[in-house]
Amino acid sequence: AQTVTQSQPEMSVQEAETVTLSCTYDTSENNYYLFWYKQPPSRQMILVIRQEAYKQQNATENRFSVNFQKAAKSFSLKISDSQLGDTAMYFCAFMKGNSGYALNFGKGTSLLVTP
């Protein structure tokens, strides 16, 4: 079974600053995918960024980037130029294989962006 660990229950960052959310996972799978989802107060789950395990290059989506360390089984999310709208719960998730498999989520990190 796969486990996903987010060791930071809460974090705070000032507007325009950079923050990094950590995530580690445990798996024996070779083919898998990693994701960060954002959950604002509305509780909608929004896909922020994804990483294929077979790709060495770290994924980037605008202000969001990841640091994927496959050997260390680490998948951190960096948010640059933080905005007030980034305030949300952030969940790291693991999925083995391809379509049809379950997303296995961490417990989440609550991020507060302050003015």
Add this chain to the structure above:
Amino acid sequence: EPEVTQTPSHQVTQMGQEVILRCVPISNHLYFYWYRQILGQKVEFLVSFYNNEISEKSEIFDDQFSVERPDGSNFTLKIRSTKLEDSAMYFCASSAPSGGRSSYEQYFGPGTRLTVT
């Protein structure tokens, strides 16, 4: 942009009653999922569905739960006899067929908040 929709947004029911939560996945998607999130906790996988069959289910998805694709657009989750601990947000998600660039990405609906009293 296509999106997953869910109805109702909030459902209140009494313990022991049956509830049906409804979802309309993205139209060209073939994999469908249900997740739940008890308030303040992480999102937990319940079941995945493909080609009119359950492809994977978790320990949570016991005999009280069932899923169905009653027509070409809806995907439903039924809870036969609700318990207080079934109170949670229930999310539907869908993903595209294999082979596409983003076939592994799951897109979530806005959720149905189920309150069991």
